[in-house]
Amino acid sequence: MGALRRDTTKLGDVELELFEGGSGPSLLFLHGGGGPVAGAPFMDRLAAKFHVIAPSHPGFGGSNLPLWIDSIDDFAHIYLELIRLLDLKNLLLVGHSIGGWTAAEMATKTTDRIDRIVLAAPVGIKIGPVDRLDIPDIFAMPDAEVDRLRYAEPDKWRPDPTKLTDADLLTAARNRQTLALVTWEPYMHNPKLKHRLYRIDRPTLVLRGAKDGLVSHDYAAAYAGLISGARLETIPDIGHVPHIEHAERFVEVVERFAGGPR
Amino acid sequence: MKIWHFSETAYPFLPDPGGYESVRVDLPNRYYDPEKGAALFDRFIEEWRIAEAEGLEIMLNEHHQTPTCVDPAGPLLLTALARVTKTARLLILGNPVANRRQPVRVAEEMAFADILSHGRIEIGFVRGVPYEISPANSNPVYTNERQWEAIDLILKALTSHDGPFSHEGRFFHARRVNIWPRPYQQPHPPIWVSTTSGDGAARVGARGYIQATFLTGYGATRPVFEGYRRGWREAGRGQDVPIDRLAYAAFAFCSPDEARAREGAEKLLWHIAINKIPAHYQNPPGYNTVEASARGVKRGLGRFPKAPTVDAAVEQGIMFAGTPAQVLEQFDKFYDAVGGFGHLLVAGQSGFLSHEDTVHGIRTMAREVYPRLKERYPGTAISGQFREAVAAQ
Numbered sequence: 001m002g003a004l005r006r007d008t009t010k011l012g013d014v015e016l017e018l019f020e021g022g023s024g025p026s027l028l029f030l031h032g033g034g035g036p037v038a039g040a041p042f043m044d045r046l047a048a049k050f051h052v053i054a055p056s057h058p059g060f061g062g063s064n065l066p067l068w069i070d071s072i073d074d075f076a077h078i079y080l081e082l083i084r085l086l087d088l089k090n091l092l093l094v095g096h097s098i099g100g101w102t103a104a105e106m107a108t109k110t111t112d113r114i115d116r117i118v119l120a121a122p123v124g125i126k127i128g129p130v131d132r133l134d135i136p137d138i139f140a141m142p143d144a145e146v147d148r149l150r151y152a153e154p155d156k157w158r159p160d161p162t163k164l165t166d167a168d169l170l171t172a173a174r175n176r177q178t179l180a181l182v183t184w185e186p187y188m189h190n191p192k193l194k195h196r197l198y199r200i201d202r203p204t205l206v207l208r209g210a211k212d213g214l215v216s217h218d219y220a221a222a223y224a225g226l227i228s229g230a231r232l233e234t235i236p237d238i239g240h241v242p243h244i245e246h247a248e249r250f251v252e253v254v255e256r257f258a259g260g261p262r
Numbered sequence: 263m264k265i266w267h268f269s270e271t272a273y274p275f276l277p278d279p280g281g282y283e284s285v286r287v288d289l290p291n292r293y294y295d296p297e298k299g300a301a302l303f304d305r306f307i308e309e310w311r312i313a314e315a316e317g318l319e320i321m322l323n324e325h326h327q328t329p330t331c332v333d334p335a336g337p338l339l340l341t342a343l344a345r346v347t348k349t350a351r352l353l354i355l356g357n358p359v360a361n362r363r364q365p366v367r368v369a370e371e372m373a374f375a376d377i378l379s380h381g382r383i384e385i386g387f388v389r390g391v392p393y394e395i396s397p398a399n400s401n402p403v404y405t406n407e408r409q410w411e412a413i414d415l416i417l418k419a420l421t422s423h424d425g426p427f428s429h430e431g432r433f434f435h436a437r438r439v440n441i442w443p444r445p446y447q448q449p450h451p452p453i454w455v456s457t458t459s460g461d462g463a464a465r466v467g468a469r470g471y472i473q474a475t476f477l478t479g480y481g482a483t484r485p486v487f488e489g490y491r492r493g494w495r496e497a498g499r500g501q502d503v504p505i506d507r508l509a510y511a512a513f514a515f516c517s518p519d520e521a522r523a524r525e526g527a528e529k530l531l532w533h534i535a536i537n538k539i540p541a542h543y544q545n546p547p548g549y550n551t552v553e554a555s556a557r558g559v560k561r562g563l564g565r566f567p568k569a570p571t572v573d574a575a576v577e578q579g580i581m582f583a584g585t586p587a588q589v590l591e592q593f594d595k596f597y598d599a600v601g602g603f604g605h606l607l608v609a610g611q612s613g614f615l616s617h618e619d620t621v622h623g624i625r626t627m628a629r630e631v632y633p634r635l636k637e638r639y640p641g642t643a644i645s646g647q648f649r650e651a652v653a654a655q
Contacts (some may be wrong), residue, residue, distance in 0.1 A: 138541060172556070173553075177403055184401040
């Protein structure tokens with residue numbers, strides 16, 4: 001698991017798995033719909049600069065899923081409680097995809113413990129016309145097609161199911177089930193969120209891979225436009241998963257933003 | 263033993279399967295000719311009336327966004343049948359309650375249909391097939407939990423007669439439930455539930471509802487029925503499970519002319535042959551267990567046993583086909599293998615099986631097979647008494 005060690009913590013009836021390590025300013029990393037990524041190389045790079053806390057969302061990885069939880073907003077409430085419990089301050093909040101959505105939901109409620117926010121390929125808002133999905137329906141296409149939209153180089157990153165252990169396959173199936181639970185309807189968004197984003201009063205960076213087939217440029221630009229002072233930065237030649245597809249570049253961008261002007 | 267004539271009201275005039283990715287969900291409805299479709303419904307309703315005249319009961323279902331069953335509103339067809347039939351029991355199997363937003367509306371529809379039929383409705387509930395999650399925009403997670411909360415609420419609505427009650431559950435909310443009309447049959451019409459697992463069936467058995475299972479064949483039917491019998495006994499309903507609590511749906515075609523029987527049976531297999539469904543519609547995340555989904559990633563999920571030939575289908579136990587003597591022999595063998603059941607749901611029309619052949623199949627089944635099944639398997643028979651066990655006693 002590299003630089004991070006696994007721990008668990010209890011928040012009400014949620015038993016949250018979290019990975020923690022490194023030193024420096026605190027950074028909460030909220031993973032995307034593909035599941036926890038605490039073992040990925042970018043985490044080691046982040047841990048060299050930050051004190052990283054990377055929880056697994058309820059119903060993902062080793063976290064349980066009480067029956068009452070069924071939305072990204074539920075995750076946001078749990079993580080606000082987590083950062084209070086861990087007494088994190090001046091936090092760099094980094095979320096990817098549905099983790100970005102979660103981070104945005106958190107910051108619309110309170111930014112008391114949050115210093116800066118990075119939303120990488122975030123979903124969660126609806127800006128397009130009523131008769132077109134803003135985010136392509138990943139549940140209505142073959143896996144190969146989802147991978148094609150997800151990665152700039154799908155052949156390089158697509159997992160080979162024959163090489164996964166049974167435990168990996170079970171976790172992947174459960175992650176996908178929870179992803180469906182919390183994103184099904186309204187699909188990949190909370191209709192209220194875009195009306196609340198104006199409340200975010202911290203420097204915010206929206207990151208997007210130029211070849212992201214799930215989150216379009218217009219969508220990411222609109223997201224940034226709804227948050228006062230937020231900036232959109234595009235990383236060339238990568239897709240929806242910048243921290244995996246180009247760990248070095250991703251960490252560099254995050255680090256620069258963390259140390260940048262307010 | 264009761265036999266139910268079941269027509270899935272298919273629209274068979276489709277492009278070559280090579281020309282589409284999925285027969286469900288996405289196939290454009292430009293392929294549906296409304297005039298041909300209306301004529302087909304005239305025909306299917308006539309076939310149900312003939313089945314009634316021959317002494318069979320009537321079963322219908324509903325599906326969505328598919329030519330395999332162009333009845334997306336079962337209760338509407340149910341009420342139409344209620345008015346053009348007189349004596350047959352009318353089974354809707356079923357209401358896909360995990361995909362219904364308003365269970366109370368389902369209770370109203372069923373009670374109303376019961377009034378219009380003067381008490382001939384049998385109410386079936388299904389979870390809904392996985393490929394209709396997307397058309398219903400229904401969350402694929404917790405479908406079992408939604409189904410059971412809905413069933414319990416519907417039963418309460420059907421049986422409460424003293425003014426409004428409220429329901430604030432995990433999935434459904436209703437503040438003042440007080441349906442008009444109430445059902446014709448008291449305390450409520452017979453309830454059927456379809457499941458495909460032993461644990462699901464145990465839940466049905468505990469409540470004493472009628473358990474149906476579709477095309478589960480030799481391999482998967484017995485565990486379902488065993489689950490039902492276990493649930494029944496554990497709930498304190500007694501040791502003996504009457505066969506009229508269990509139902510099995512299969513393709514069936516019967517003719518005194520063996521060649522004609524085989525030809526008709528082959529036409530029924532159209533339903534399987536054209537049932538082309540990609541994995542992402544067969545297995546929406548959460549519909550199946552995590553374990554089944556993980557296994558499916560490795561070897562691909564198949565919902566129904568595939569049956570390319572009549573012989574294979576008979577061997578699998580998803581079809582009874584041949585002369586009356588052959589069908590009786592096949593039926594006896596299957597009945598013994600699964601431990602007995604009291605309702606045979608006959609999928610007796612499909613694809614390009616003509617009206618003439620469909621009626622021939624209905625009549626042969628009703629006149630040559632049904633009387634012998636009633637003799638051999640009277641309503642007093644007990645399910646779960648396996649031949650080897652009885653012989654050992």
